[in-house]
Amino acid sequence: MKRDFISIDNFSPVELRETLRLAARLKKARNTPLEIRPLVGRSMAMIFEKPSLRTRVTFELAIVELGGHALEINASSVKLGERESVPDVGHNLERWVDLVTARVFRNETVRMLSDSMQIPVINALCDMEHPCQAVADMLTVEELSRGVFPKVSMTYVGDGNNVCHSLMLICAALGVDFRVSTPGGYEPDKHFITRANELASGSGGSFSLFNDPAKAVAGAGFVYTDVWASMGQEEESEQRRKIFLDHQVNSELLSHAADDCYVLHCLPAHRGEEITGEVIDGPRARVFDQAENRLHAQKAVILKLLAPDIAAEFAAGEIA
Ligand code: CP
Ligand code: NVA
Numbered sequence: 001m002k003r004d005f006i007s008i009d010n011f012s013p014v015e016l017r018e019t020l021r022l023a024a025r026l027k028k029a030r031n032t033p034l035e036i037r038p039l040v041g042r043s044m045a046m047i048f049e050k051p052s053l054r055t056r057v058t059f060e061l062a063i064v065e066l067g068g069h070a071l072e073i074n075a076s077s078v079k080l081g082e083r084e085s086v087p088d089v090g091h092n093l094e095r096w097v098d099l100v101t102a103r104v105f106r107n108e109t110v111r112m113l114s115d116s117m118q119i120p121v122i123n124a125l126c127d128m129e130h131p132c133q134a135v136a137d138m139l140t141v142e143e144l145s146r147g148v149f150p151k152v153s154m155t156y157v158g159d160g161n162n163v164c165h166s167l168m169l170i171c172a173a174l175g176v177d178f179r180v181s182t183p184g185g186y187e188p189d190k191h192f193i194t195r196a197n198e199l200a201s202g203s204g205g206s207f208s209l210f211n212d213p214a215k216a217v218a219g220a221g222f223v224y225t226d227v228w229a230s231m232g233q234e235e236e237s238e239q240r241r242k243i244f245l246d247h248q249v250n251s252e253l254l255s256h257a258a259d260d261c262y263v264l265h266c267l268p269a270h271r272g273e274e275i276t277g278e279v280i281d282g283p284r285a286r287v288f289d290q291a292e293n294r295l296h297a298q299k300a301v302i303l304k305l306l307a308p309d310i311a312a313e314f315a316a317g318e319i320a
Contacts, residue, residue, distance in 0.1 A: 004114050005301050006123040008131045008169035009195060013203060015304070016173050022315035023139050023293070023300035030065070030296070037067030038303070038310045044068060044099040048124070049075045050231045052103060054267060055124045055132065058294040059101050062302055080109060090116030099306060105232055120305040127162060127232065128189070133266050134166035136297035138174060140290045141222060144262055150175040150204055154222035155257070157181050157213045157247050158274050160188035163226045163266050168192050168207065172199035177206045181216035183243050213247050217257040224264040225249045225274045241273060250276040254284065262286050
């Protein structure tokens with residue numbers, strides 16, 4: 001049966017750990033003679049309804065470096081659901097390519113694409129989740145904390161959005177002490193709160209919600225933030241700038257976190273809004289490590305979906 005990666009929840013906690021191990025091995029093997037190229041002759045179609053730098057570049061490089069081929073479908077010419085129905089687009093694509101990656105406005109669109117095809121679908125960001133970002137983030141956290149997730153404490157400060165939802169699930173699955181602070185009314189979706197609590201109770205992790213960022217970051221080893229207005233919410237930007245002001249990640253807020261805390265941001269960043277220039281350009285930030293890790297994380301996800309046996313062997317160290 002085909003597998004998707006539309007939500008972090010599509011992979012079990014064990015599979016998420018395997019994906020991270022595979023990503024770490026692929027990172028180490030990059031540009032060496034040992035690098036594996038198992039996807040020769042395989043192709044991936046990419047549809048982006050919203051802008052992208054990191055996701056767009058790293059998805060294409062990921063499949064090309066694994067031996068395959070990527071093609072971008074111009075979303076403004078395909079007009080998913082307008083020029084033709086989403087299922088009809090899917091019925092066509094599955095006749096030509098092996099995998100579809102989609103960045104869409106609505107979660108329902110990526111699910112409809114999946115339901116219409118027998119090939120895997122990867123969510124490259126929608127209104128509900130950004131699962132590939134979360135895998136790259138945890139690869140970065142694993143590198144910085146030497147792989148001991150149950151001892152990691154991370155606080156997400158800002159909007160309870162797509163990036164926050166995927167982080168909630170992956171942190172809960174991996175046993176992280178994860179806290180979220182948002183202004184009142186901007187909390188994460190209830191479904192993700194319920195799932196994060198369920199996953200945390202199985203992993204030994206914890207999940208808690210705050211409306212006070214200073215309390216939420218107390219002693220945290222990682223402080224994570226994202227834009228206050230996501231793509232598609234531009235008309236709310238001005239209002240949100242006022243509402244989120246006390247949720248800015250700045251030096252004063254970090255004085256409540258652990259002395260050696262790291263600062264993470266999925267990018268793009270708005271200096272002077274959700275994070276100050278001093279912090280994002282300062283010694284605690286690891287944002288470009290996160291961006292680099294998008295490549296390795298997505299290679300691992302693609303390989304798990306298209307060549308699970310090779311992925312398992314490589315992750316276990318049986319190849320190379
Ligand atoms: N972090 C992230 O997804 O970046 P892009 O929007 O540039 O792809
Ligand atoms: N929450 C942001 C993430 C961008 C990578 C957005 O959806 O625009």
